[in-house]
Amino acid sequence: MTTFTDETRERAREIIARYPADRSRSALLPLLHLVQAEEGYVSPAGVAFCAEVLGLNKAQVGAVATFYTMYKRKPTGDFLVSVCTNTMCNVLGGQEVYDTLSEHLGVGHDETTADGTITLEHAECLAACDYGPVMTVNYDFFDGVDASTAVGVVDELRAGGRPMPTRGARLCTLKEMAVQLAGFADEREGAVADGGPGEPTLRGLRLAQEHGVSVPGFDPSTPIRSKAEADKAAAEAKAKAEAAKPAPVEASAAPVKGGDGASAPTGAAGVGESAKPAAASGSTTRDVKAPDDKSPQVRTAETRQPDAGTAVPDAPGTKVPTDGTGTAPEAGDARSAEAAGVAANAPAGDGKPAGDDAGAQERNLTEAKAGTDADGAGPADANETGAQK
Numbered sequence: 001m002t003t004f005t006d007e008t009r010e011r012a013r014e015i016i017a018r019y020p021a022d023r024s025r026s027a028l029l030p031l032l033h034l035v036q037a038e039e040g041y042v043s044p045a046g047v048a049f050c051a052e053v054l055g056l057n058k059a060q061v062g063a064v065a066t067f068y069t070m071y072k073r074k075p076t077g078d079f080l081v082s083v084c085t086n087t088m089c090n091v092l093g094g095q096e097v098y099d100t101l102s103e104h105l106g107v108g109h110d111e112t113t114a115d116g117t118i119t120l121e122h123a124e125c126l127a128a129c130d131y132g133p134v135m136t137v138n139y140d141f142f143d144g145v146d147a148s149t150a151v152g153v154v155d156e157l158r159a160g161g162r163p164m165p166t167r168g169a170r171l172c173t174l175k176e177m178a179v180q181l182a183g184f185a186d187e188r189e190g191a192v193a194d195g196g197p198g199e200p201t202l203r204g205l206r207l208a209q210e211h212g213v214s215v216p217g218f219d220p221s222t223p224i225r226s227k228a229e230a231d232k233a234a235a236e237a238k239a240k241a242e243a244a245k246p247a248p249v250e251a252s253a254a255p256v257k258g259g260d261g262a263s264a265p266t267g268a269a270g271v272g273e274s275a276k277p278a279a280a281s282g283s284t285t286r287d288v289k290a291p292d293d294k295s296p297q298v299r300t301a302e303t304r305q306p307d308a309g310t311a312v313p314d315a316p317g318t319k320v321p322t323d324g325t326g327t328a329p330e331a332g333d334a335r336s337a338e339a340a341g342v343a344a345n346a347p348a349g350d351g352k353p354a355g356d357d358a359g360a361q362e363r364n365l366t367e368a369k370a371g372t373d374a375d376g377a378g379p380a381d382a383n384e385t386g387a388q389k
Contacts, residue, residue: 004049008038012053015183024054028064030182032071037178041072070181077112077119078173079157083135083150084126093146094133098122100147101154117158130200131166138177140165143198167198 011034016027028050035046042065044058051061065071072080083098084090098120105113105120112119128134131143135150142153143166156163162171169192172180180186208214225233 004035004038004045008034009053011182011184012049016053018183025056028054028056028061029068032061032065033178033182036071037175037182039075040175041074041076072119075112075116076174077117078175079117079137079171080119080121080139080174081135081137081154081157082121082123082126082139084124084128084133085122086125088129089126089132089134092132097133097135097145097147097150101150104151105154113158115158118154131198137163137165137171138174140168140171142166167196167201 012031015030015034016024019026031050031053032042032046035049036042039046047058047061047065050056051058054061066073081101083094083101085094085098101120102108105118107113107118107120110119110121123136126134126136126141128141128143131141133145135142135145135153137153137157142150142163145153153163165171169186170188170190172186172188172191176186176188186192
């Protein structure tokens, strides 16, 4: 079994410290990359290590490690060569590139060359359709490849070279890449000095510049605020908006006289109510706060639940169920129905299946025994008699 180095254990503690104490399980993904950085794949020992440091069982860790394709479950070469064979790249020649590499290297999908340098795989999509056909080496892109250029890349890798990707930083081994995916900086000299976006990526920017398209009022030099600064600005804006609200005007307690000297009807707009703004929607139902502060699951459950006798029909996102007559059911109907159903369906005991009637069984046995004593019938006759009865 692999014994992980002290450096790996120290990095594991650093990863776990990034998360709240009661959310340490969230560190599992970078931890799996970390153990892959030491072994080149996620071994059973790596699964046990992650389970140990996070207080999980191995089944929980293994379920995650087998779900994501970036976690390799068997030894992998220094360079993972992935060729896109999905629709767009395939039409442009991606399958030919993969087949040529497979024959040239003498390996198939998810197999590694004898020298342990290259692992080949076909990928369903590498999210670079406008550069197809594409392949990646340890997730760095080589765009617009054909069979000959792909063979040239793998030959250079096997010779100890590091061909420069079309986009992105300089190539590194799979283990070095796993360290970065675990959340640690690439410490190689000039590791991120090269690379840059390709022309298809910049096409939208070029068109915007040609046609003078820009975001109104956008200043690209505006610094990005921290969360604390953003929260503070939001609180100040809210306080300012609250202060700008007009004070509520109380209605006069005395009845308002109409033009003929009679009292105005209750609810009519009087002197005290004239300052109130009219409802924008025109609805006569009282304003109800939209349930946006609730989770979608809670809101859906409240909308569907039948005990909605107190729900407001005009509340946003709420639909009051009815019993067919247009009347909402009384609160508690669902709970009463559930209780009645539970009472009518008692759970099975340990000694018999659900639905068996012990009284009927005892009655049949008694009658069978009585028939045997009276007629002198044998066990077979008794069984037959009991079955007939």
